[in-house]
Amino acid sequence: xxxxxxxxxxxxxLLAAVALPFLxxxxxxxxASKVLIMGILAMAxxxxxxxxxxxxxxxxxxxxxAGYVLAIATPKYDPASFWTxxxxxxxxxxxxxLIIGALALRTRGVYFIMVTLAFGxxxxxxxxxxxxxxxSDGAFINxxxxxxxxxxxxxxxxxxxIFYLTVLAFTVATIALLTMLVRSPFGHALQAARDNERRxxxxxxxxxxxxxxxxxxxxxxxxxxxxxxxxxYGYVAPQMLGWHVSATVLVMVLIGGLRSVAGPLVGAxxxxxxxxxLKSSTExxxxxxxxxxxxIVLMLPDGMRHLLNAVFGPADDRSEEAAVGEAKHV
Amino acid sequence: MSERAANASMQAVALxxxxxxxxxxxxxxxxxxxxxxxxxxxPNGAGKSTLINLLSGDLHVSGGSIxxxxxxxxxxxxxxxxxAGIGRSFQKTTIFAQSTVHENVRLAAQAHAKSPLRMxxxxxxxxxxxxxxxxxxxxxxxxxxxxxxxxxxxHGEQRQLxxxxxxxxxxxxxxxDEPLAGMGLQEARRIVELIASLRKGHAVLLVEHDMDAxxxxxxxxxxMQDGRVIATGSPNExxxxxxxxxxxxxxxxxxx
Numbered sequence: 001x002x003x004x005x006x007x008x009x010x011x012x013x014l015l016a017a018v019a020l021p022f023l024x025x026x027x028x029x030x031x032a033s034k035v036l037i038m039g040i041l042a043m044a045x046x047x048x049x050x051x052x053x054x055x056x057x058x059x060x061x062x063x064x065x066a067g068y069v070l071a072i073a074t075p076k077y078d079p080a081s082f083w084t085x086x087x088x089x090x091x092x093x094x095x096x097x098l099i100i101g102a103l104a105l106r107t108r109g110v111y112f113i114m115v116t117l118a119f120g121x122x123x124x125x126x127x128x129x130x131x132x133x134x135x136s137d138g139a140f141i142n143x144x145x146x147x148x149x150x151x152x153x154x155x156x157x158x159x160x161x162i163f164y165l166t167v168l169a170f171t172v173a174t175i176a177l178l179t180m181l182v183r184s185p186f187g188h189a190l191q192a193a194r195d196n197e198r199r200x201x202x203x204x205x206x207x208x209x210x211x212x213x214x215x216x217x218x219x220x221x222x223x224x225x226x227x228x229x230x231x232x233y234g235y236v237a238p239q240m241l242g243w244h245v246s247a248t249v250l251v252m253v254l255i256g257g258l259r260s261v262a263g264p265l266v267g268a269x270x271x272x273x274x275x276x277x278l279k280s281s282t283e284x285x286x287x288x289x290x291x292x293x294x295x296i297v298l299m300l301p302d303g304m305r306h307l308l309n310a311v312f313g314p315a316d317d318r319s320e321e322a323a324v325g326e327a328k329h330v
Numbered sequence: 331m332s333e334r335a336a337n338a339s340m341q342a343v344a345l346x347x348x349x350x351x352x353x354x355x356x357x358x359x360x361x362x363x364x365x366x367x368x369x370x371x372x373p374n375g376a377g378k379s380t381l382i383n384l385l386s387g388d389l390h391v392s393g394g395s396i397x398x399x400x401x402x403x404x405x406x407x408x409x410x411x412x413x414a415g416i417g418r419s420f421q422k423t424t425i426f427a428q429s430t431v432h433e434n435v436r437l438a439a440q441a442h443a444k445s446p447l448r449m450x451x452x453x454x455x456x457x458x459x460x461x462x463x464x465x466x467x468x469x470x471x472x473x474x475x476x477x478x479x480x481x482x483x484x485h486g487e488q489r490q491l492x493x494x495x496x497x498x499x500x501x502x503x504x505x506x507d508e509p510l511a512g513m514g515l516q517e518a519r520r521i522v523e524l525i526a527s528l529r530k531g532h533a534v535l536l537v538e539h540d541m542d543a544x545x546x547x548x549x550x551x552x553x554m555q556d557g558r559v560i561a562t563g564s565p566n567e568x569x570x571x572x573x574x575x576x577x578x579x580x581x582x583x584x585x586x
Contacts, residue, residue: 180449180450183453184448184450184452185440185443185446185448185449185451185453185456186447186448186449187449188433188440188453189437189440189441189447192426192429195426195427195429196424196427198420198424199420199424199425199495200437201412202386202409202412202417202418202420202424203437203438203495203499204409204410204412204413204446205409205446206447207409213447
């Protein structure tokens with residue numbers, strides 16, 4: 001059973017994912033790429049939300065920044081080189097996460113949500129209200145990034161099949177990276193700080209550095225997703241950085257489960273799949289979608305409980321705060 | 331007194347802490363030595379917990395200084411003090427409730443490993459961490475419970491676990507904030523024996539309300555009242571001190 005869970009099921013799923021583009025029309029291959037990209041973003045977010053207990057509302061900014069870097073790095077009549085634009089895009093996202101994290105991680109709970117939200121919106125308005133990369137109109141990326149070595153094209157990302165398989169490879173790499181992190185001493189310390197910050201601190205864990213590291217890694221992986229999304233659509237717009245995307249991805253995390261690495265990928269599939277089905281069947285799809293999401297979240301109350309714990313602290317931790325408050329007034 | 335202070339493991343000099351207008355701790359000096367249990371007693375509101383929080387770095391001092399083996403650690407944050415060898419338990423049980431007993435203790439040991447935040451490889455590979463965790467479980471008698479989630483333990487066992495976690499960090503100084511609080515007789519007995527076993531190789535500062543336990547365990551006693559030290563010395567000296575009798579032990583004697 002353990003073998004089946006750890007190896008057999010993932011292997012079968014991967015096999016199905018590789019076989020998929022050969023079995024369905026191009027439209028669904030592109031849809032699958034979109035699901036995987038949003039899945040990468042949701043898994044990245046869950047490193048800080050689920051494993052770190054930090055509800056970030058600015059991950060769309062890291063996602064969008066990387067997309068904009070690709071847009072700016074792509075010349076009008078030529079593709080950008082993947083080898084320079086990709087590290088640059090991910091680097092910019094990581095750097096933004098370092099700056100925002102260094103400031104926001106001085107707060108906790110609801111304040112952390114509000115501070116990250118504010119930083120995310122600042123970046124949104126930076127692209128919305130200035131002439132930078134097309135302002136509120138956004139910018140086109142006329143050519144997909146060029147993956148060549150010595151004049152030989154390794155991957156032609158213009159082909160939906162190749163693009164999909166590339167995204168799939170990034171998805172597998174993301175799962176592998178996050179799984180390694182979560183199971184490492186670093187990951188255990190991150191979860192310990194989530195469960196009881198005071199105890200983790202008094203044991204000697206450097207909480208701030210621990211969380212900042214997780215936040216930067218998470219921001220960088222969100223950047224990977226943003227780069228791929230911009231490459232897929234050939235277009236970036238300020239909305240990519242807005243809180244609406246951050247909230248949507250948080251819903252994916254909530255649906256998929258906060259305690260597993262790949263769960264948010266399932267959340268992305270459920271939410272985007274739901275959208276796809278509803279869009280084609282009813283005009284009021286957003287209303288129905290909202291109701292279904294609420295129903296799912298209510299049926300899986302664990303996700304909601306974990307989220308509330310992250311915002312307000314675990315129930316018994318809260319009374320402990322009170323106890324220390326009393327102690328302080330000795 | 332000065333000779334003792336010279337080889338003190340931890341020394342507090344003229345510590346004070348104010349919360350707004352309230353002076354919770356005022357001009358408190360004390361020291362703790364290796365192989366010794368130094369108990370701090372006093373009525374509720376005397377500032378004992380605040381004192382422990384100052385020593386551990388959970389609260390910043392308003393005045394005075396704290397030295398660890400002669401080194402000034404007054405400005406060191408709590409996690410740095412923990413790394414420097416100060417372990418503490420809390421008045422209210424503070425553990426990782428969802429994790430197993432073993433994971434609680436292992437995390438404590440991990441915090442003091444060579445690379446506590448290693449990002450690759452699992453958490454079972456570090457021999458030094460495993461050894462520290464194993465020894466802490468052995469010493470506290472929690473080995474049979476190691477696979478149990480911490481929130482399924484009895485209150486007494488949770489207090490034991492908290493001490494096990496402190497031990498797994500291989501501290502030189504141990505600060506215990508009311509380790510017997512809310513415990514039944516049987517459970518208290520086990521913890522008292524456990525604390526007695528900590529004396530060897532550690533400097534233990536014990537804040538406790540249970541007078542029988544305090545007089546059984548303490549090598550030295552400091553009595554606090556209204557944030558100040560009103561007496562310090564051996565348990566017998568303190569017992570005879572008229573100021574203490576008036577302020578504190580007298581009422582205890584009446585009750586007993």
